[in-house]
Amino acid sequence: MSFKDKIIKDRIPAHVAIIMDGNGRWAKKRGFLRTLGHEKGVDAVRETVEAAAALGISFITLYAFSTENWNRPRYEINALMKLLVTSVNKERKTFMDNNIRLLAIGDLKNLPARSQGELKKAIEDTSGNTGLRLVLALSYSSRWEIVEAARSLARQVSAGTLKADEINADSFSGLLTTAEIPDPELLIRTSGECRVSNFLLWQIAYSELYFTPTLWPDFTKEDFYKAIVDYQGRERRFGLTSEQIKQTKNRHFN
Numbered sequence: 143m144s145f146k147d148k149i150i151k152d153r154i155p156a157h158v159a160i161i162m163d164g165n166g167r168w169a170k171k172r173g174f175l176r177t178l179g180h181e182k183g184v185d186a187v188r189e190t191v192e193a194a195a196a197l198g199i200s201f202i203t204l205y206a207f208s209t210e211n212w213n214r215p216r217y218e219i220n221a222l223m224k225l226l227v228t229s230v231n232k233e234r235k236t237f238m239d240n241n242i243r244l245l246a247i248g249d250l251k252n253l254p255a256r257s258q259g260e261l262k263k264a265i266e267d268t269s270g271n272t273g274l275r276l277v278l279a280l281s282y283s284s285r286w287e288i289v290e291a292a293r294s295l296a297r298q299v300s301a302g303t304l305k306a307d308e309i310n311a312d313s314f315s316g317l318l319t320t321a322e323i324p325d326p327e328l329l330i331r332t333s334g335e336c337r338v339s340n341f342l343l344w345q346i347a348y349s350e351l352y353f354t355p356t357l358w359p360d361f362t363k364e365d366f367y368k369a370i371v372d373y374q375g376r377e378r379r380f381g382l383t384s385e386q387i388k389q390t391k392n393r394h395f396n
């Protein structure tokens with residue numbers, strides 16, 4: 143029986159974020175260059191995105207390139223940037239067939255001009271699609287975006303358009319790159335590493351974390367369904383007691 147059949151249809155998360163990790167190790171294990179692992183990783187992206195679209199998930203955010211990844215060897219950075227351009231072009235049909243709208247977060251001005259151009263074009267071309275929103279995190283790090291938000295607040299306070307006391311969690315969220323995106327209910331990381339590597343630190347305050355040893359290029363639709371089933375088996379308490387949560391649920395049912 144597929145994990146898909148175990149998914150409770152009315153409890154699908156609205157937003158799933160994924161740290162796609164393990165491409166290099168996948169390639170190394172086979173005696174290939176790390177860059178081949180990245181290429182193979184694109185197939186796993188397609189699989190996952192199709193599965194998410196079919197389940198009716200509203201947002202999927204994929205960590206594709208971090209601020210810290212700029213410190214990798216030049217040849218690997220170049221290969222990743224090239225892959226971004228080719229994949230965004232090649233997957234145009236996947237986006238249109240599945241009614242997917244592409245979005246991007248991160249310090250995009252750091253990307254090579256060609257990558258920025260292709261990305262912008264794909265974002266525009268898919269802007270009329272109304273299904274899954276696929277958010278690519280590129281040249282992204284959480285500390286970068288939090289510092290940017292803090293700077294913006296400081297500017298508003300010094301200009302006299304905002305009082306320091308008016309700053310709250312909601313207005314702060316509204317200044318992040320994810321302003322229009324709900325916090326992820328579920329964060330998945332592949333490759334067995336149990337860390338968040340500067341990804342969505344503010345937004346994952348109450349996310350359920352799911353770590354799997356599967357390397358990203360091996361990640362399939364079935365692995366994605368398995369993560370959703372695991373998520374659905376958890377009790378999200380948000381600081382309350384289990385009894386309080388059950389009472390609220392009962393009230394909803396009665």
Ligand code: IPE
Pocket residue numbers: 162163164165166167168206207208211222333358
């Ligand atoms: C994730 O795979 C992709 C990126 C970070 C761009 P890695 O390249 O980090 O693969 P490992 O973790 O070295 O195996």
Ligand code: IPE
Pocket residue numbers: 161162163164205206207208210211335337339
């Ligand atoms: C996180 O993976 C970034 C992406 C998946 C894009 P890394 O491989 O860069 O993270 P660390 O270095 O293992 O923490």
Ligand code: MG
Pocket residue numbers: 163164165
């Ligand atoms: Mg890695």
